[in-house]
Amino acid sequence: MGDSREAKRVRNRLALRDAALNLDLDLSRRDVLKIAGYGSLAAFIAACGGSGGGTTSGITATGGKMSLGSYNTDPGSKAGTQAIVDAFKAANGGTKVTLNTVDHGTFQNQISSYLQGTPEDVFTWFSGHRMRFFADKGLATPIDDVWDAVKSNYTSGFEASIKGNDGKAYAIPTDYYPWAVFYRKDVWAAKGYNVPTNWDDFKALCAKMKSDGLIPIAFADKDGWPAQGTFDILNLRMNGYDFHVNLLTGQNGQKWTDPKVTAVFKKWSEITQYYSPAFAGLTWEQGADQLLRKQAGMYLLGLFVSDEFKASGSQADVDQLDFFAFPHLGTQYDAEEALDAPIDVFMMTKKSPTLNSDLGQAKAFLEFMAKGSTQVLYWKNAPGSIPTANDADTSQYPALTKKAVQIVSNAKKITQYFDRDSRPDYAGPNGMQGFLLKFLSNPSGNTTTLQQQMQAFWDSLPAE
């Protein structure tokens, strides 16, 4: 029972994590400056609610068939994908969609082989660095014609997120969600806690929670990636968006041995004493359960934590879930209000053997994905994924979702997530996941050697 649920969740969690942060896109590349110029993504997202997506003629086709490769394997997102496929079939003259759903982790691991082999016409992926990577390698088909038809339904931040290094559009953004500090309203009300706005308040609150017998901060890093969220937000708050982007991509000669990185680890070590016991053996779901069962006071995670609350089957618990933005650290970069908010996209492959005959239908599908109504269909099944289109019907959003939209709107800078903003070989278990676990096993220790190892590993990687 527990086993299969757990196994399933492992997959879901992987799926969700990846989905999380693509907003910023390829911060690492030439777009950094461009994106910085866009300023607040919030502005475009806040501007949602405009007109519906435009429709074009000539590039799309009805009837016929097409194929879709999907990594949406967790129950909610799988049902959501199926609902979309069914709706598309009904709306597009009965187009037969061959849906190939592959386990999320497997899909991701084999993406290179998949795209070079005989992929489906359209596939699910992340925006940003990883999207550009495959676009650069010529393994994705540009879809400027589709994008031109639908871009009125998107804010400019999303547009930036799907542009390749060649300036062409390569994807349709379909959902996103923010990372923040989650808590239970009822627990906080009972204990009289207030949302901390600065680092000292935050630590004082942790100490208070500890004396109240709570685990102050649920933390679960068995899978390696959750700790990266804490690194992201601390680095963004302390050293700013530009430094973060340069560091994660090695641009402008930025090194991991920089004293600014040392400072991040030092700051981090101030709160590790408040983490869940045995966090290196806990999965993120087990961490979420600590929050759900009122054992833990706070949890820094993506909005997908609400899926875990929903899975408990109790709407009362879901209603108690709330969050706040990570507190300010008293630096000049507080004003950026930066956070991780990844974007999921749909892309078109290059080497699909059926793409020639299905091109019209595939484009029709991508266009369909850009509609708010389509995205809401998905969101209803996977509430941790917020629709990206301007014409999505936000009136049915619960307060939590509205707040999530708001917090992203307030952010002047948005990143995707460590493993989407950096190169995958560096972000994985071989690299940053292992390094952060090493740091966390002795947080108060000297990190000089660790940082040297991080840089040495970075230097060993071939040019991307």
Add this chain to the structure above:
Amino acid sequence: MANTTTSAAPARTQKAPEAGALVARRKRRYTLLTRHDKILLALMVGVPLTLDVLLIWGPTLASVALSFTNWQNIGPITGKNFVGLKNYQFMFTGYTLFWPAFIHNLIWLAWLTLIATPLGMFFAVLLDREMRGTRIYQSVFFLPVVLSLVVVGFIWDLQFAPTDGFINNALGTAKSANLIDWLGNPRINLFSILIATSWRHIGYIMILYLAGLKSVDPSLREAARVDGATEVQTFFRVVLPVMAPINVIIVVVTAIEALRAFDIAFIINQGKNGLELLSILIYNNSISEASLVGFGSAIAVILLLISLVPIVAFLSRVMRTLA
């Protein structure tokens, strides 16, 4: 094959003059084989050889070649991809995970050799003693063997889970602040998964050894008993030497299990934070999204070299026996 040829040879030699004349006329080398023999030989040697080269030596040599490149599984391999010994140099000097993984594999081998395998043999000896309910015990110990290692990994992952796992709850420490982190503490998690591995390995060795014990001629033991040998003496002086072929298989199986260790550690946490293994490093580098095929191949070459030790030892022993 060899036998057939040699036994057929004398008969043919009788006809040599006639055949030899024929051969000389055609300026062909004298041969003992008929056309039928040659076709048969070609098929029997050629087909396995082709499969062997295609499916084993080809990929092996390709791995060796790739280990000198920095290819990332995208696009063609060009001259620019060749980086000489850089992968090996980094592996031995800069890569912080290689030596830990290497040592973990050695610990794995030592654990299986010194603890799990002897335990399996011990169980086999016990169960061989016609005790009551021996079938039930056999089934119980053998049960984990029919499970794939991935399933074993999932099962033990749940047992060892810090807060909701069976073990910590049974110990009553699941809710305390100093609960034992079986899977996340890099000092003990390797031994946690070694316990999980042993759970399966013991049954495997037990059944192999039990089969061997059943084939030992009972009259040998009877003779030993008549001569006044104790149980222990009988086992070590009579049974064990007779079991030599099985013992070799047990040793090889143990070595192979230690070298191919992968599944359980991967299920637990993708082989990091104290669970690094050579096989997992190969996977994480070359097959995962990282796609560092060149570097992963270099690690694979090292694992190949290590694997050659038991393989060569085993084969040379087998060859000697046959000769």
